[in-house]
Amino acid sequence: MAQPQATGAWRLLERLEPFNQLARVGGDGVRQLYASNVDTALLVMGLDGDFNPRRLERYLGLAASAGVAPVVVLSKADLCPGAGRKVEELEARLRPLPPILLLNATDPACRGALQPWLGAGQTLVLLGSSGVGKSTLSNTLLGVQAQVVGGVREDDSRGRHTTTARSLLQCPDGSCIIDTPGVRSLQAPLDEEALAGSFADIAELAARCQFRDCSHKLEPGCAVRGAVANDRLLNYHKLQREMRRTEQTALQRQQQRREWKVRSKASRRR
Ligand SMILES: Nc1nc2c(ncn2[C@@H]2O[C@H](COP(=O)(O)OP(=O)(O)OP(=O)(O)O)[C@@H](O)[C@H]2O)c(=O)[nH]1
Ligand SMILES: [Mg+2]
Ligand SMILES: [Zn+2]
Structure with a gap:
């Protein structure tokens, strides 16, 4: 200011x-x-x-x-x-x-x-x-x-x-x-919340899988496989693997997004 x-x-x-x-x-x-x-x-x-x-x-x-x-x-x-x-x-x-x-x-x-x-x-x-x-x-x-x-x-x-x-x-x-300059390869700084935010169909269907910790790969009673386009599901799995590799910071990012929300409101008021 x-x-x-x-x-x-x-x-x-x-x-x-x-x-x-x-x-x-x-x-x-x-x-x-x-x-x-x-x-x-x-x-x-x-x-x-x-x-x-x-x-x-x-x-x-x-x-x-x-x-x-x-x-x-x-x-x-x-x-x-x-x-x-x-x-x-x-x-x-x-x-x-x-x-x-x-x-x-x-x-x-x-x-x-x-x-x-x-x-x-x-x-x-x-x-x-x-x-x-x-x-x-x-x-x-x-x-x-x-x-x-x-x-x-x-x-x-x-x-x-x-x-x-x-x-x-x-x-x-x-x-x-x-x-911005074009990027060659993009890895998004994902966490569970962000991944669910851009794959809302999978997040929603997952609630109906037989197993609560279903990975939507081979488990019986999976509600996701078959309902979501295979290529999209494969990409989801790939992004999830990448995310797990950088998971130690994922919780911090969730926390940070919460702070941003509060700040965004406050700074807009100002
Ligand atoms: N016909 C047409 N040509 C386009 C269109 N958008 C971009 N171009 C052409 O595509 C070429 C690349 O456009 P840029 O704007 O330099 O692309 P950029 O995304 O900024 O690329 P980087 O700066 O290298 O990341 C130029 O020759 C543009 O004229 C479009 O919608 N229609
Ligand atoms: Mg450019
Ligand atoms: Zn499943």
Whole structure:
């Protein structure tokens, strides 16, 4: 919090604690911070060769682990004719179902589509692989070419890691956009609560399994197997294994999310 002075300078009054923090787990097992005080995470996935529901489930876990509302942005809708089917695939698969937007990131109409999440005081972070159009979308929302954009490889749609640092950009409407570099591999800092938050179908069905500690693998009387798409269940098991490897910090993260909730309310009041 800062106060403008008669001289035109600002005087720093107080440093507030962040009300949430989005982070991933790096290759070395250490948490890497993306951004703090975020209202919405735009999870950007290209409808070209980048489309991958499993990876999206990881990003949804990452948003859930910070308690940030996710919005799925499927970019390059103008280049990919079968886009409708991919949306249906995600709609059938994801629970809870986040908002899913089909966008051409170069089209100013994006601003209209994202209207519910934009506006003064709103902070959005763009997350996704290299080349999916995070910087392109930032520029479209800003209305100026602030961020450098790069091309993608023809054969596999991979980007060229054009953006190398995070930037906080202010839109004319007062929203803040955080553009980030594309990540190569993503491990979300998950805990039981965050995993259940992004796999609500499994969490719900598990209550009806015959065994309370059912792992939904081979046990008889499992209510999850068969009811949830096999690929989703396999991904769930994979994320759960990763989570167990970093479990000592999971309880701390749950505790931290609780603190963030309280702080978020308090700082919004202020
Ligand atoms: N036709 C079309 N091209 C797009 C769209 N989104 C991005 N592109 C193109 O895809 C390429 C990569 O876009 P960038 O915005 O640089 O991608 P990025 O996600 O910022 O990539 P990194 O900074 O490397 O992480 C550029 O050539 C863009 O013009 C889209 O919706 N439609
Ligand atoms: Mg970029
Ligand atoms: Zn089960």
